Amino acid sequence: MMDRQDIDQIALRLVSLVPPGLAQAHQDLRTNFHDVLAQGLRHLDLVTREEFDVQTQLLARTRAKVEALEKRIAELETMAAVRGS
Structure with a gap:
């Protein structure tokens, strides 16, 4: 977000x-x-840098969890295939 400076x-x-x-x-x-610039920027749907950083960290954690779950599902599918043979 743009600041006063x-x-x-x-x-x-x-x-x-x-x-x-x-x-x-x-x-x-x-x-x-x-x-005019300040008023125009207030009307935009912007987030602060802090909010952006928090959401970036949340996304990274979520991505890591999804990757771990995908890996676990692949392992379970492999185990199920071996047991079914």
């Missing part, structure tokens, strides 16, 4: 594109750009 940097880049003759308006534009 990231939004400020984007706002500064946008302000730097304004022609020099409008230098007086730079601070107003920077504030407006910042507000």
